[in-house]
Amino acid sequence: MTFPCSVGEPSLGSSCVSRGAPLQGVLRLLPLALLLPWATGSTLNCHKTCICASNIVSCSRMNLTSIPFSLPVYTAVLDVSYNTITRLRAEWTMIKLEKLHNLLLSHNGMSFISSEAFLYVTQLRYLDLSYNSLRQLEEVMFEPLVQLEVLLLYKNRISQIDRTAFTGLNKLQKLYLSQNQVSRFPLELVKEKTRLEKLSLLDVSSNKVKVLPIQELKILPAWIKNGLYFHDNPFACNCDLYNMLAHWHIRRLTSAVDFKDDYTCVLPDTQKTKVAVFDLNGDCMNCSTVKAEDQETYLDQTLILNCDTRHRDMNKTWMIPGNVLVTLGGNHSTKVLKDGRLEISSVQPEDSGIYTCFAVSEALNETLYVTVKVHNFTLNGDDETLNTAYTTLVGCLASVILVLIYLYLTPCRCFCCPVYSKAKSQQEDSIHSSGLSTTPTHEDLGTKAGLSRHVAFIDGKDLQGQNGKVNPDAEEDLEDREQEGRRDRGRRQKSDAESISSVCSDTPIVV
Known part of the structure; x- marks a missing residue:
């Protein structure tokens, strides 16, 4: 029981604690007394501090240093942007705001966020932390936000991102990290086994990324590459970078088409000249022009x-x-x-x-x-x-080799070749002789005589003239016939006929 305080009596707010009240009750009320001055100064006032419209609470540009206390449980959208809320503590709300899905904290100069700051707002789908002074994203920082779809972190001073900072954001679709001081591309967010399954937009443009994991980026599905933005970073010029972006441009991927002129790189010269990546197929580095792949x-x-x-x-x-x-x-x-x-x-x-x-x-x-x-x-x-x-x-x-062998390594078989003609004549003569006569062949006769086959062996009686006398002109006729044979060597048609016509005589004559 409380009553107006007398001099020297303990007070609590505007009332006094009875001298007979148990000490335990005083201790139970003490925490409330400690919170009342802070809570009273920041209690939500929909007529002066904020603007309340149904389930929307807007406290923008109200020079607040902390988020108003005692927010309605039905609040769905809370806007406290453009204030001076530099720290987001765990106790900024002491009740669960299960219907809160949009929280806007941009333009506050915020430099600290407690790891327990989002324990009571697990249904958030949209969180805007842009235009603040955050320097690092610690591990499992956003883990309670299992329903979060859009996270805006652009225009901060973020230079360090823990690899587990976004663990648990299984429904995150868009992540904006542009205009920070990030020096490492967060590949784990889009890589096959560590990917955020719903993520379709990742913006790391206007940072300090110098090297890209090009080979890993090339194998990503087109629907992921379509939402990867990393223009306006100090990349080192090379043909792999040009090749990748040129392929993306051929595929009409939004990230390469919409910001084509903003993709720049630094040439490896002493002046550190900055050029457009899409100009590297010219005089800058003479990279091969990219065409559609088959x-x-x-x-x-x-x-x-x-x-x-x-x-x-x-x-x-x-x-x-x-x-x-x-x-x-x-x-x-x-x-x-x-x-x-x-x-x-x-x-x-x-x-x-x-x-x-x-x-x-x-x-x-x-x-x-x-x-x-x-x-x-x-x-x-x-x-x-x-x-x-x-x-x-x-x-x-x-x-070709077989033709050459045929032309140069086989015997001549043309009718104009003397060797071939001779061989053919011998063959034909042999055939005629074997078929029409039982006497020795011309070849045998020529061998025995040691002379040409045109030499004839004639019986002595053939040299006799009339009345059994020797014809004086016989030897001359024989010599003439031998000379004629030499002149006609190689012409076998006529001699064949003569040889055939003489096979019936008693003594064969070969001409």
């Missing part, structure tokens, strides 16, 4: 084509070369997988061509083209290809 494969391989859309969770249909629509059951060797990819099994040369993917969602319709080239050979187990051009060249060389 999908290449080999015979009998299984090929899977990605419909790598800029948005996530789109309905996808495919059309194969010849404008044939792929049905759910598949077309011969092609079928659409559950995740929207197209599988082509046991590819053949006729599978080459342009494949079209149509992706449709409520917000976007997108058409992608994939050009497939099928090499006309297989890929062996050692990953070495049997190049058809190489085999063709080897075949041509082998053919």
